[in-house]
Amino acid sequence: MVQYSPTDRTFAALADPTRRGVLERLGRRSATISELAEPFGISLTGMKKHVRVLEDAELVTTEKVGRARRCSLGRRRLDEIEDWIESYRRMLDERLDRFGELLERNETREGSQG
């Protein structure tokens, strides 16, 4: 069975515009499932599914309050995925540098041959 890491779950949770919108919305204030569903024009069932994915990724926490379920931003931040993106970008930059050096070396060689 595939085990999903926090990094996998965070990337997957963010791969949907409604879920990204929910995080932005909860960044302003906590909200019930129906308060979240309305502006997105989706069903309660649909929003429950999205919130569940965000909850599994620990990006959102929920709490039963009376008959409603109140959602807030969870404790997990985006550090893991930022770290991955940062190290990938560094690798790409180093690659560009090596490519640049290669070009320079070739130009020098061509210059000395000309």
Added chain:
Amino acid sequence: MVQYSPTDRTFAALADPTRRGVLERLGRRSATISELAEPFGISLTGMKKHVRVLEDAELVTTEKVGRARRCSLGRRRLDEIEDWIESYRRMLDERLDRFGELLERNETREGSQG
């Protein structure tokens, strides 16, 4: 029908450790599907599927060379998702600032009451 944006596709493509590994591997040098499959210990069919997801997200390009398919890093960078993460982080920071101000104001009030 759901339309996936480049941001959606990039986040989804990165939500798998094998696909992130393939990007890191291709950052060093281009490789055929079988050269990619071997170190990950997965089947050619499995690797083809992963490469297809990366190709759809424009993170990887492939080219038929003889009987093999050579994969390289594509032209898309991670800018869109970095932008989203950056603006989300900014929002969280502002939120923390507001929370800090609220705490300070309460402390001042409690201080003046003490």
